[in-house]
Each structure stands twice: as C-alpha cells, then as structure tokens.
Amino acid sequence: MDRALALTGVADLAERGAEHLSGGQLQRVWLAGCLAQETGVLLLDEPTNHLDLRYQVELLDLMRDLADDHGIAVGAVLHDLDQAAAVADRVVLLDAGRVIADGDPEDVLTPQRLTDTYGIRIDVETDPLTGRLRTRAIGRHHSRSERLSTTS
Structure with a gap:
C-alpha cells in the first residue's frame, strides 16, 4: 500500500477522510487503491471527468508514468481528443x-x-x-x- 500511495502522490492524505479531499485527490486515492492490488493492468473510464485542469494534467501524467516507469498497462476511455493524443x-x-x-x-x-x-x-x-x-x-x-x- 505504501508504494501505491507514493506512486500516486497521496501518502500525506492517508489519514484524511474522503470528505476532506478534493476531486483530484479522491481520484488519486482511488487509483492508489487499485495499484495496491498490485495489478499489471488498469482500465479507467473517464478518469479526468469532473476534475479541474490541474488535476486532469496530473492524472494524465501519472497514467503515463505508470505505463512508462512501472510497466503497468493502462487503458482509458477519454472523450477529450487532445488528452488522448497527448498520452496514448x-x-x-x-x-x-x-x-x-x-x-x-x-x-x-x-x-x-x-x-x-x-x-x-x-x-x-x-x-x-x-x-x-x-x-x-x-x-x-x-x-x-x-x-x-x-x-x-
């Protein structure tokens, strides 16, 4: 779990309740939970939906990092064509x-x-x-x- 929290940059949020997290933080915590299962494949459905621009970019960067640096196959449904072109x-x-x-x-x-x-x-x-x-x-x-x- 520690590795998953570190990869997603949410180790400092581990003790906070979900009601105290922003949308972007919640997405990253959710993603950490998926990674904690030590899966080699992540399938994400609209992972940037309802996130402000900063958290969209950070989440897309994280997806790319997981694929490039950690050998995780990442599949994502993205309706934003520019986001798909940038990371896929x-x-x-x-x-x-x-x-x-x-x-x-x-x-x-x-x-x-x-x-x-x-x-x-x-x-x-x-x-x-x-x-x-x-x-x-x-x-x-x-x-x-x-x-x-x-x-x-």
Whole structure:
C-alpha cells in the first residue's frame, strides 16, 4: 500500500477522510487503491471527468508514468481528443460502439475521420512546441469574433 500511495502522490492524505479531499485527490486515492492490488493492468473510464485542469494534467501524467516507469498497462476511455493524443500510444476511435480506426494517434485522429465520426468539422494540427496533435471542433459560431470585427 505504501508504494501505491507514493506512486500516486497521496501518502500525506492517508489519514484524511474522503470528505476532506478534493476531486483530484479522491481520484488519486482511488487509483492508489487499485495499484495496491498490485495489478499489471488498469482500465479507467473517464478518469479526468469532473476534475479541474490541474488535476486532469496530473492524472494524465501519472497514467503515463505508470505505463512508462512501472510497466503497468493502462487503458482509458477519454472523450477529450487532445488528452488522448497527448498520452496514448494507441487510440481506438469508436462511433456507436463500432471501431472506426485503431492505431497511432497521428493515424487515427485525422481531420476527415474525426469530422465524419462526430458530424462537425474538426481541425487537427501538430503543436509546434510539443509535436503532439491538437484538435479543434468548429461550431456554427466559431468565426463569430471574425464576423464582429469586420462589421465594426
């Protein structure tokens, strides 16, 4: 258990009740409980759901650390395409429970495939600083600021 608490960075929270923990702390404590079972596989369903940005990033970093440094296979359902692209070695894109594509994020998360799957325009670019994919869903009002600036 000590190893699991240390890996997840919650050793100092071990004596606190759940009612005194933030959402991010609760997620990490829950994850420590899973790791304490000494499993080689973790399957996570929306682990960043309801977390503020800091705890989302910390949890994604932890997932990557567990895979890279501790040999734990981590599978996660993530609806945030940028999060998936940032941490996944492999992505499976589903539509109504059907596999649309499976492979490297760069091969799966293409503009045409995402646009077809989600039914809205989705742009994909490579971040020049990180080399990771970034996605941007384009809604009807996306260019609103451009329209407003040309009418002023």
